[in-house]
Amino acid sequence: MLVKTYCAAVMGLEANTITIEISMARGVQLRFSGLADTAVKESYDRIRAAMQNNGYKMPTADLTINLSPADIKKEGSGYDLPLAIGILAANGKVSSNQLEKFMMVGELGLDGILKPIHGALPIAIRARKEQFTGLIVPKENVREAAVVNNLDVYGMETLMDVIQFFNGTNTFEPTDIDTRREFFEHQYTFDLDFSDVRGQESVKRALEVAAAGGHNMIMIGPPGSGKSMMAKRLPSILPPLSLSESLETTQIHSVAGKLSRDTSLISQRPFRAPHHTISQVALVGGGNSPQPGEISLAHNGVLFLDELPELNRSVLEVLRQPLEDRKISISRAKYSVEYPCSFMLIASMNPCPCGYYGDPTHHCVCTPGQIQRYMNKISGPLLDRIDIHCEIQAVPFAQLSQMQPGESSAIIRERVIKARNIQTERFSSLPTGEGGGRGRIYCNAQMTERMLHLFAEPDATSLDMLRMAMERLKLSARAYSRILKVARTIADLDNSERIQSQHIAEAIGYRNLDRGDWAERGI
Numbered sequence: 001m002l003v004k005t006y007c008a009a010v011m012g013l014e015a016n017t018i019t020i021e022i023s024m025a026r027g028v029q030l031r032f033s034g035l036a037d038t039a040v041k042e043s044y045d046r047i048r049a050a051m052q053n054n055g056y057k058m059p060t061a062d063l064t065i066n067l068s069p070a071d072i073k074k075e076g077s078g079y080d081l082p083l084a085i086g087i088l089a090a091n092g093k094v095s096s097n098q099l100e101k102f103m104m105v106g107e108l109g110l111d112g113i114l115k116p117i118h119g120a121l122p123i124a125i126r127a128r129k130e131q132f133t134g135l136i137v138p139k140e141n142v143r144e145a146a147v148v149n150n151l152d153v154y155g156m157e158t159l160m161d162v163i164q165f166f167n168g169t170n171t172f173e174p175t176d177i178d179t180r181r182e183f184f185e186h187q188y189t190f191d192l193d194f195s196d197v198r199g200q201e202s203v204k205r206a207l208e209v210a211a212a213g214g215h216n217m218i219m220i221g222p223p224g225s226g227k228s229m230m231a232k233r234l235p236s237i238l239p240p241l242s243l244s245e246s247l248e249t250t251q252i253h254s255v256a257g258k259l260s261r262d263t264s265l266i267s268q269r270p271f272r273a274p275h276h277t278i279s280q281v282a283l284v285g286g287g288n289s290p291q292p293g294e295i296s297l298a299h300n301g302v303l304f305l306d307e308l309p310e311l312n313r314s315v316l317e318v319l320r321q322p323l324e325d326r327k328i329s330i331s332r333a334k335y336s337v338e339y340p341c342s343f344m345l346i347a348s349m350n351p352c353p354c355g356y357y358g359d360p361t362h363h364c365v366c367t368p369g370q371i372q373r374y375m376n377k378i379s380g381p382l383l384d385r386i387d388i389h390c391e392i393q394a395v396p397f398a399q400l401s402q403m404q405p406g407e408s409s410a411i412i413r414e415r416v417i418k419a420r421n422i423q424t425e426r427f428s429s430l431p432t433g434e435g436g437g438r439g440r441i442y443c444n445a446q447m448t449e450r451m452l453h454l455f456a457e458p459d460a461t462s463l464d465m466l467r468m469a470m471e472r473l474k475l476s477a478r479a480y481s482r483i484l485k486v487a488r489t490i491a492d493l494d495n496s497e498r499i500q501s502q503h504i505a506e507a508i509g510y511r512n513l514d515r516g517d518w519a520e521r522g523i
Contacts, residue, residue, distance in 0.1 A: 003090040005082040006103045008126050009072050010119035012290060012337030013251055015126035017103070019068045020079070022086040027062025034067030037075045046077070047084045049110040054160050059091040073334070075289055078117040081106035081136070084159060085166065094166050101133040104162070105141075112159040114138035116261075121247075121254035124148040134174065136162060143264040144254050146175040147247070177264050179243075187267045188410075190236040195408040197233065199395040200226055206390040206510060208412055211237050212419035213489030214443035215482075216323065216345040216385060218308065220512065221392030222362065223355045227348035231304045234346060235271045236409035238302075239420045245300045248340065252299055256292050270301030276310040284318050286330045290337045295322050298343040308347040309377040316382055319345070323385045326446070342446075345386065349378075359394070384478040387445060387486050389512040419492040426455060444489045452481060456488040462504040469508045483507045 003022045008015040032041050048058040065083065067074050082104040088094040105123055107115040120141035125148055127135045134152035137145050142155025152174035156162050164170035194204060203219065207230060210217040219227045241249065250266045253259050259266075274283065274294045285293030295303060305311060322328045326342040352371045356362035366374075383389075420443065427441045430451075441447060447455065458466060470480060484499070487507040491499045 215387035
């Protein structure tokens with residue numbers, strides 16, 4: 001007897017439909033074909049134990065199992081459920097009348113309990129695209145899969161539940177998720193707020209500009225000056241995720257297995273802060289079985305790299321292309337995948353190894369050679385890709401104790417959203433191809449050179465000011481573009497149609513590491 005069941009294989013962010021063909025005949029052999037890895041072949045033992053512990057016996061027969069298409073590698077334990085149901089259907093224990101209408105995924109425990117799998121959301125998207133009536137997933141995956149509309153998603157707890165479902169001996173209802181309510185419910189709920197930050201008004205202004213234009217930023221200051229504290233509060237002033245951005249972000253976290261059981265949609269922009277000992281693969285993605293890295297997990301959000309010079313130089317250099325292209329292509333001998341990685345890079349660093357160079361209250365014990373080697377860990381090309389450089393000084397305790405709480409995140413966020421709305425309207429009329437192969441443009445930081453001429457052309461006075469700064473600081477062409485982009489954002493915050501001299505002046509002031517006193521130290 002021949003039976004077919006359906007599941008999916010996830011590669012990158014895409015899922016491919018896999019047809020499992022099970023043929024039963026006389027004999028005692030088991031044959032797998034279709035590029036199945038060890039975990040898939042080991043499923044036979046898990047399935048046999050799960051059947052026995054639920055009152056069924058593995059048929060004594062010749063089983064030939066083919067996973068099609070054969071050119072796609074099948075990895076992991078998510079094939080357990082469709083294999084078990086297919087074997088039971090071939091043995092006459094499960095009705096095969098409805099099997100062609102459903103896609104199934106799930107790992108089986110030896111007691112028949114269904115365990116969660118990674119990538120339930122892209123699998124659900126594929127099931128809808130292939131016009132399956134429904135999708136059966138483990139109970140823990142049902143909320144993330146059920147956000148896909150026009151598809152009945154059933155969350156099952158045990159193998160017995162699935163058997164009863166197909167045999168019609170028990171009734172199960174598909175899970176219904178009110179996507180918009182789930183999406184908007186927690187969008188503006190933040191544990192951290194900028195009202196907790198006393199002083200540091202110039203740094204908060206720089207963070208506001210960065211948030212308004214989607215700019216990369218680096219903060220340089222001594223230990224305890226509040227660099228990490230302010231960086232962690234940046235998501236609270238970013239514009240809210242759109243529904244499409246939320247779905248895209250959730251898909252990445254679903255593939256990586258980072259979604260919690262009670263999460264259906266990620267409604268807040270991600271904030272990723274990996275340790276400085278992170279490897280290249282962990283940062284950009286890859287591995288034996290391809291997984292998104294930290295830069296993709298930060299997609300549509302913030303990647304915070306604390307103590308930037310402490311990261312391995314080779315790890316820092318792999319950021320250069322993703323910062324420009326907003327996507328990362330990973331090619332290995334066995335696979336080639338592409339992940340989106342449109343993120344804001346927020347970095348922090350000390351001015352020297354001891355942390356107190358230039359600090360008025362502490363003595364720096366570093367030699368010039370040590371300082372130069374420390375600063376040389378950050379290459380010029382990487383620094384050029386960071387739009388805003390901001391120097392920070394620690395707030396003295398006497399002032400700290402007397403200061404009033406600062407502006408709340410909600411007030412700052414209102415200004416940021418207004419500036420982003422201006423940018424959205426500005427770029428909405430542009431054709432999709434204007435992004436230079438990087439997708440549609442959403443904020444000023446993503447503008448191409450052609451767009452700078454269209455939307456960020458300075459007036460004569462501003463151009464003279466910029467020319468003097470370029471000559472004095474010996475800035476690169478990329479730094480010139482960054483200054484114009486930041487100036488365009490400052491003008492948007494001022495609701496100014498034209499870039500004026502004060503906008504250019506402020507943007508030039510955010511190139512601290514290009515100044516002579518910093519450049520002499522090795523950058």
